[in-house]
Amino acid sequence: MIWEILMAMSFQPPKGTCDLLPDKMILRGIIVDGIRRVFENYGYEPMETPAFESCPLLEIKCGEDIREQIYKFKDKGGRDLGLRYDLTVPLARVVASNPQLPKPFKRYCISRVWRYEKPTATRRREFFQCDVDIVGSPDPISDAEVVAVAADCLEALGLSNFLVRLNNRKILEGMLEYVGVSGDRALDVFRAIDKLAKIGREGVKGELRKIGVAPPASSKLLDLICKEGEPKGVLDYAKGLLKGITAAEGGCRELELVVSHLKRFGLPEERLRVDLSLARGIDYYTGPIFEVIMEGDEDVGSVAGGGRYDTLIELCGGRATPATGISLGVDRIAEIIERRRSLPVPRIIAKVFVAPADDSMRSEAVAIVQELRRGNIASDIDLAKRRLAAQLEYASKRGFPYAVIVGKRELQQGSVLLRDMTARTQRIVKRDKLVEVLRGLVTPKG
């Protein structure tokens, strides 16, 4: 037994990854189906790209931190490959090399990405992202739409108390100009600011010093950007401060438009914040940026994030093409729903366990289970030649809501026993009414 434990321990999922056993996967399925439904309702079409890409592609505009996090390898042909760290760069590659796609091109992708990060309770090295992107529209209505999609996904999953944090890289660039930091340092500064929640103000100041932004400029910058609240107030503050810095003024106007479009899309204004310290950690953003957090579960981190990236497609070899998008994190959404127990999650997908009362009933039991399955009633049958009591114990352990007991006496009268495993009651049902009766029981109401 010790040896068994040692052996089993030697094969665990690789560090930072995890298995999703059925008890976890059923909720995942509900989340992903709900998100996909909203994505499709908004007119996004599905697309998939390979799990790995050429390294030089992945390293375009990923920024130093992400560059360190890419899983890199050579294939046997000597190609430098890396597991994708997001779904946006592969999209940019596809758009760059498929100029025939009608624009705006709206696609969704629900798939895995990988980053070699320090694993925490809510941060893994392999995680599932659900992305929507709009390629080919420079208009702030598109930024607003992707945020509205994310908000609708959360609503659909019963997570209404979200907060959308908005900012614009152009405003941050204006802030740098205001405190006299060269625009060349902008991306380094943004990556430092992005760590504010993680390493605190002094930590960020340390990072800034490393890249040549010392106090008092760094303190002043942090003072200026630590401003967060309802959109109008914060944007008025930014506009006042940055008057005359044309790009930043444009950035403020863009955010005003994003906010007004969001309201038209139906987002309650009290769910919107402008947060001038929001920076996002990836280098490809060029305009509005956004993050969504859940009130009361801020410690999980953002459940969605994204922004506008108007130069990435050209950098990937395509025509200059504006684009914006957002990504929902399945793992964090699942974590929050599990914590809150806010969605009813069945223990098992199958509904019915068919149990032959003895060996002479097995053929008939197979006939019955096949009838149920072909009638779209998810059903299972004993495959271990167990006695009836052991079969029902197994059915109860797995959580089947119903069992059908196929006994000789009932069958001779053209019937079977239908057992409600939760109520622990049973009744006789005519064999030829069984599919109909069970369909009535297992079909979701409404």
Added chain:
Amino acid sequence: MIWEILMAMSFQPPKGTCDLLPDKMILRGIIVDGIRRVFENYGYEPMETPAFESCPLLEIKCGEDIREQIYKFKDKGGRDLGLRYDLTVPLARVVASNPQLPKPFKRYCISRVWRYEKPTATRRREFFQCDVDIVGSPDPISDAEVVAVAADCLEALGLSNFLVRLNNRKILEGMLEYVGVSGDRALDVFRAIDKLAKIGREGVKGELRKIGVAPPASSKLLDLICKEGEPKGVLDYAKGLLKGITAAEGGCRELELVVSHLKRFGLPEERLRVDLSLARGIDYYTGPIFEVIMEGDEDVGSVAGGGRYDTLIELCGGRATPATGISLGVDRIAEIIERRRSLPVPRIIAKVFVAPADDSMRSEAVAIVQELRRGNIASDIDLAKRRLAAQLEYASKRGFPYAVIVGKRELQQGSVLLRDMTARTQRIVKRDKLVEVLRGLVTPKG
């Protein structure tokens, strides 16, 4: 333009992989949804494991050919990792380290795997597998069930003219004993035989010679196993030949039981073949093995394959646990359906494009599209501020079946124009009846 083409060419999907643009993905979605439905109807529960595993795990019983095909890399912590080459080994690891799972444990997994093979039209380095496995049942009824599941999946996708090829590793082992080849060479011999369709009889003889099985033994072996046909005839032949070789006789009996269970599960007998040359290329199989091909599309290769692997879980550090499973290949199924044009595949998932007739109608158009979306009618709206004619051209290019034109005159009368993009007709619909009317039009009949 030349430069643009060169740049775009420099970022292609890595060799042996491909992008699945929406036109391909819509069919994929139909296939995967259909397969998942059948899997769930048969009582399998969803499970996911990481894309990569530790190399030593992957190399357990994979066999030499697969070992050469694993994408290997070290993570930054120096761990030896590899992309999984199938979904079975990760399952075995999970079962080994989770002895609490109730048995039989039935799980499905629909996900990607990777093998560094020579890419062909129907063989890629990244591909999608749909697996069902039954862990904990040694009974041939379980082998029959997984084959029945695969057959039902194909039926559900309109692919009824499949052929199931069956064999048993125990019969092949008996053949080796019969021709006087040591059992130690069995796995090497099976890998050679597995290449029969690919490299032909002389090729296999060459491979066999390399591993020390020279003529006349190799010729005799090939003569004996090249026997294929309806189950009873071939199994009678094998039983006659291998009389007295106990394990092989047991293997024949197992296949007889698999066949009789398959008939009870409802598979037409004329779809079943026993093919004594079927070997399967992976080392972990221990008993019945199976492959499914489509008549008329044999060149695509098998669309499903699997078998029993009764020792793998113990080799992964768990208790000795019998298991069997089958894997459907999404890519090949898609290829066949595309060739045959045998399923109706819509050009686009979204149904309705909402087009404001001019800029003053944009707010109202947003209100309408949000109403449709929240009513689960997949809809899109102009995001590019185009004029009406350009909007309708875009809607037609993308293939929307319907457009809603929001014009000032109609709106003043509480109406909009509903355009059938296929029939090129339009009619006036009351604004407050629009969701209802469109739901009637876009809901699938029956």
